[in-house]
Amino acid sequence: MISKRLSDISCDAEEFNKAKGAYEQALRSSGYDEKMEYIEKTSNPADPKVRRKRTKNIICCLPNVSTILNSTRSQRTVEEKEDRMCNCRNKAKCPISGECLKTAVVYEATLQTEETQYQYIGLTEHTFKARYNAHKSSFNNANQRLSTELSKTVWELKEQHVPYNLKWAILKHSQPYRGGMRACDLCLTEKLCIITSKHVNTKKRREILNKSRHMNKLLLRKCL
Ligand SMILES: [Zn+2]
Numbered sequence: 001m002i003s004k005r006l007s008d009i010s011c012d013a014e015e016f017n018k019a020k021g022a023y024e025q026a027l028r029s030s031g032y033d034e035k036m037e038y039i040e041k042t043s044n045p046a047d048p049k050v051r052r053k054r055t056k057n058i059i060c061c062l063p064n065v066s067t068i069l070n071s072t073r074s075q076r077t078v079e080e081k082e083d084r085m086c087n088c089r090n091k092a093k094c095p096i097s098g099e100c101l102k103t104a105v106v107y108e109a110t111l112q113t114e115e116t117q118y119q120y121i122g123l124t125e126h127t128f129k130a131r132y133n134a135h136k137s138s139f140n141n142a143n144q145r146l147s148t149e150l151s152k153t154v155w156e157l158k159e160q161h162v163p164y165n166l167k168w169a170i171l172k173h174s175q176p177y178r179g180g181m182r183a184c185d186l187c188l189t190e191k192l193c194i195i196t197s198k199h200v201n202t203k204k205r206r207e208i209l210n211k212s213r214h215m216n217k218l219l220l221r222k223c224l
């Protein structure tokens with residue numbers, strides 16, 4: 001016990017041996033015959049040297065600042081990218097699985113009733129969401145019932161009280177038409193999707209022969 005106390009306050013064995021004589025004498029005079037021996041110190045966490053070493057070890061185990069910044073940055077980029085693709089408050093209710101802000105797309109609407117399935121293929125230069133909202137408006141406003149083949153079918157089903165389920169999907173992403181281009185890639189993509197579709201109830205196939213309205217709107221005569 002005394003050896004331990006004296007060892008703790010001595011910086012090394014040499015200093016311990018210098019001081020132990022007086023302690024042994026005091027012990028003997030009190031009836032104890034304990035032989036004092038230096039007890040090696042275990043590392044003291046309060047010792048600045050030990051503390052430095054531990055801190056260094058901890059620092060070595062931690063990822064460096066640039067790694068943390070890079071991972072935060074890439075995480076933020078993924079989140080920003082997701083935000084740019086969808087602005088629905090409830091992402092689970094996004095009509096197109098988190099991609100509603102995609103632009104220049106060819107999309108497909110599938111109208112499912114108990115007896116049959118209707119397919120509608122459309123395109124938009126702008127965001128899918130803007131086109132989707134226009135479709136929804138045409139299903140609710142009677143004066144817009146003739147705006148698309150899809151709205152016509154929806155209104156017919158509604159009038160016959162036939163329950164239906166409507167699903168949306170993006171078929172292709174394309175380039176919007178720009179002045180100087182020889183053809184409208186977006187319209188050609190839509191035509192290709194209609195031709196290759198196996199379903200008979202697609203957008204009327206005669207529309208395939210129509211010239212791109214995107215090219216028309218950029219013709220000079222439209223500006224006069
Ligand atoms: Zn969305």
Ligand SMILES: [Zn+2]
Pocket residue numbers: 177184185186187188212213214215
């Ligand atoms: Zn076009």
